[in-house]
Amino acid sequence: MSITVINLSKNYGSQVAVNNISFTAQAGSVLGFLGPNGAGKSTTMRMLTGYLPQAGGKASVCGFDIETQSLEARKNMGYLPENNPLYPEMYVKEFLDFVANIHQIKNKKQRIDEVITLTGLQTEQHKKISQLSKGYKQRVGLAQAIIHNPAVLILDEPTSGLDPNQLIEIRSLIKELGKTKTVILSTHIMQEVEAICDRVIIINKGNIVADDLLVDLISKHGEKTLEPVFVKLTKAQNR
Amino acid sequence: MYKKELYGYLSSLVAYITIVIFLVVLGLFLWVFPDTSILEYGYAGLDSLFSTAPYLFMFLIPALTMRTLAEEKKEGTFEILATKPLTDGQIILGKYLSALTIVLFALLPTLVYYYSIYNLGVSKGNIDTGAVIGSYIGLFLLGGVFTAIGIFTSSVTKNQIIAFAIAVFLCFFAFSGFESASKILSLQKFDDVLLNIGINQHYQSISRGVLDTRDLVYFLSVIAVFLLLTKLILGGRKW
Secondary structure: OOOEEEEEEEEEEEEEEEEEEEEEEEEEEEEEEEEEOOOHHHHHHHHHOOOOOOEEEOOEEEEEEOOHHHHHHHHOOEEEOOOOOOOOOOOOHHHHHHHHHHOOOOOOHHHHHHHHHHHOOOOOOOOOHOOOOHHHHHHHHHHHOOOOOEEEEEEEEEOOOOHHHHHHHHHHHHHHHHHEEEEEEEOHHHHHHHOOEEEEEEEOOOOEEEEHHHHHHHHHHOOOOHHHHHHHHHHHHHH | HHHHHHHHHHHHEEEEEEEHHHHHHHHHHHHHOOOHHHHOOOOOHHHHHHHHHHHHHHHHHHHHHHHHHHHHHOOOOOHHHOOOEEEEEEEHHHHHHHHHHHHHHHHHHHHHHHHHHHOOOOOOOOHHHHHHHHHHHHHHHHHHHHHHHHHHHHHHHHHHHHHHHHHHHHHHHHHHHHHHHHOOHHHHHHHHHHHHHHHHHHHHHOOOOOOOHHHHHHHHHHHHHHHHHHHHHHHOOOO
16 A cells, blocks of 8 residues: 555644544555545645644555654655645746755756656746746646656645646646556546546545545445535535 | 755845845945044954944844745745655755855955955054954854854744844844843842853954854854754744
């Protein structure tokens, strides 16, 4: 298993953000992480990436515990944070070079050119990040996440703010990456989940309310699409 | 990390403006303003340089360091850094050393003053070289302490202006606050202790040209304390 999460929990003061969740994910699949706003998706991802310390439970990435072998775990994953923070004053290539240096990548130049082609940044590669449109910034964020060819990719709302054409391109890229890697992505767009995810976890108020293969989840509830299932599961908990 | 930060300084105006202001103000004090001018003073010494520079550092170094961590936190880019295989220690050290390098760049041109005074002496070379070397070491260590204070205050807030204000206050207090406090009548009993906590006492001692290990240990430990405090605050991730 490339990602194993056991009873992971996190609270902010008395408010429980993530409540004892457990799940696993393996290579060669795209896992959709769904839930209403404030359900604990980002918090879970931040714990997995070692940004926030967990309050309880255990999790490992590629066999490395995120608490005790944090550096090793971080070496094996790529992360695109929510809202995609970047250094606006840096040039695209300069920024990718900086990230490549952190990961101590061999054949740095070649790899940077590779990810620029992969993410479709060729025409923008000599610009400053602050001059890019939102869609291209998103691609830079994705490029820095995959530059070291990580086994695990964690993407927090990777397609927010993209136009329809960019959406299709980025989705097919994620799907392509998912063939060999473990990809976890969070999103609010149900069509997107149906387009690229093999498996779905729905989380509500810090608890997992569904964890199933996409097709099974839809057929179990006797629906044709994911949307009514999502509404049913997350509304039921609210009452 | 160090390289990226240093290029960050060199490609923005902040560093250049700070260095230029430092040199211009110092030049004015040394050669033009009659109260502190070397030409009026009558002795071939750089004393007024070393008594003016700490007060300039007090304002200019916090201006250099105020954005280091505050901006990362505000823009969210700290999340990118923290989820890369870098320890918090490496991040802080990278930022510290790059800021210190800029301080060094500001100091280097002042060697010209030493050269001119060396040649201006009634008999050429009539200057206390030992004291000057000591003073430069003292000034550099002082810059090191102020930089550490600046990085620390930048870590406690997201707001650069607040970081700047607190840093100026802390630098001032550390430099001469303790000395002034030791003169308060009711604190007379502890005046030795208070004097020794303050930076000025140790700065003066090094300026005499005697490099005492006690002073060196003092400066290095103050730097270490502030950098460790920074690490502690970053580790908490409570912002």
